[in-house]
Amino acid sequence: MKDIRSKAKELMKGSCRLCPVCDGRACVGEVPGMGGLGYAFRNNVAALSDITLNMRLVHDVREPDPATAWLGLELSMPVVAAPIGGTFNFNDAVTEDDYIHAVLDGCRAAGVIGCTGDGVPSVIINSAVSAIKNAQGHGIPFIKPWESGEFDEKMELAIASGCPVMGMDIDAAGLTTLRKMGRPVGPKTLKELTKIIEKAKKAGVKFIVKGVMTVQDAYNVVEAGADCLVVSNHGGRVFGAAPGTAQVLPAIARAVRGKISVMVDGGVRNGADVFKMLALGADIVGMGRPVTIAAIGGGSEGVNTWLTMVKNELVQTMILTGCRDIKAIDEAAIFVPQR
Template sequence: MDYKEMAAAARGNMGPWCKACPVCNGRACGSHMPGPGAKGTGTVATRNYEAWQRVLVQMDTIHDRFEADTSVDFFGRRLSVPVMIGPLGDVKLHYGDKWEMEDYNSCILNAASEAGSLAWTGDGMVAAIHESAVRDIKRLCGRGVTTIKPWNMETVMAKLELALDARPAAIAMDIDAAGLPFLKGFEPPAGPKTTFELARIADACHAAGTPFVLKGVMSVRGARKAVESGADGIVVSNHGGRVQDGVPATADVLPAIADEVGEKVTVLVDGGIRTGLDVFRALALGADACLVCRPFAVATYGAGEEGVRDYLGQLARELGDTMEMCGAETTKDIDRAMLA
């Protein structure tokens, strides 16, 4: 199945907010929260999508015949495609009753692993979500990335200890999640973290031989702080607009961030990436790989694990086609010279 077919199949299974649009561009969901919408005006998610469409590629088919190699390295693991499934904290609340969060995580972890990629699992207000995800990642011999929200340090360290036991591919913190409306006033509290606190988390990860990734970096200044904190990777992300209105698109800030810290840390990006062409654009602007979230939720509601595998396959084919048309035999060959 292609994505449009999965979206059509999902429409009867979704809750009231996500419309399972043929193109997931943020327009229909707007500012609906709960739901997959964005905060305030609801325009940041749309801005993310549109920014990638403004990035044009240069065709170059004067080269030897080759079959594009779409694989990338992610902290010593080889991924079949530079796309991983982004984390969700409560799929039932935002997308509909078909999936419980624990079952959704199992679905995406299994399917991504079978397809040669990785899924990132979310952290929610129910402790069982994190605990179940950790068990699944351990069962899959570490083939997954677990995300921990910026709770108070006591809670973070307890969740971290549990996660490290599974020896995941990496542990992430969505540092910007303190801005989520439904975490305001929640116990344990979530909030910003100092570089000292982040260094403590990074040190615990490194002691266990696990990379630490900070998700939610949107400026050169923030990227420098992430490096200072000991992070091994960052995700250039505005949380799909769900934490703050009026911020730039990720595509617009990625190049400067990649130029500043790309030789020091792994640089990932998310926000509005929907096709293999978008993945090519992201790598050309300096990303090492991408996260895609909302369309994979739609894929699971439409076709379960098969939908996840099919969408990853679609992205790989689209990326490979673009690489061949632009003269990039491997993902390492993709650079800014291939953009118009």
């Protein structure tokens, strides 16, 4: 990873400083770029570092199994590459095509699945859709909540990619830069959301709504018929006053348990962080910026190397907490100070 990181630093030319801890401090306000707005990016990382785990060593868990099934997919661990689009955010370090191929291929090699992003330049969705087609549908395209017919057009493209699952990052409604560029995005009513999800279901594609930060929104997303929601504040890029995702996850997961699958992303930096999110109630965890760095510095091999490292860390955390498989991970693993 050392070589991969130094190559990424060189290619990203200051758009990412490759800090020892990727916590949003050095890059605050850098959107577009790799940063976040206000405190939200920092809140994601801080919320996770505030959580510690109970160490348990008197047990027989020597070879825990990190594999999981999610939305009909068999994965080597409960991790996906979060959707990241727009190589202009990282100084056009590589082409959009090379970037998204590296993410999808690296994820597949590691036994997981990558998501793709969307934005104003059409190269983002076009590269995403063609990479998913090349990967025989092994990718999850996300589309922004466009206000115009652009949403329907891009949804058709996503469905035609052969993907089994697609999504919408509803929190991108906070990306004011898009409106300024004459391409408005906005919130969706429950009725609008329901219609979108019905259309995906009719085409045989499962649907994810990304950007849920309250229990009320989670209930609405369940009512609209989604298969999965993502507890996410877009990596702290859309609303500087948002809490960390690990702070809101437990209440949301408790409220919708058994009704919908729950994904979370934001500030996840290693296998222990993945474990913490699972213990807080997530079924699956998204990793954003670290995967981008691995893809730029090492292509698909870099992504595979990074994800394999995360899997090893997750397995090690499962041994140190006495969890035999993913189902065994719950809030009992979280340390609560006692007097």
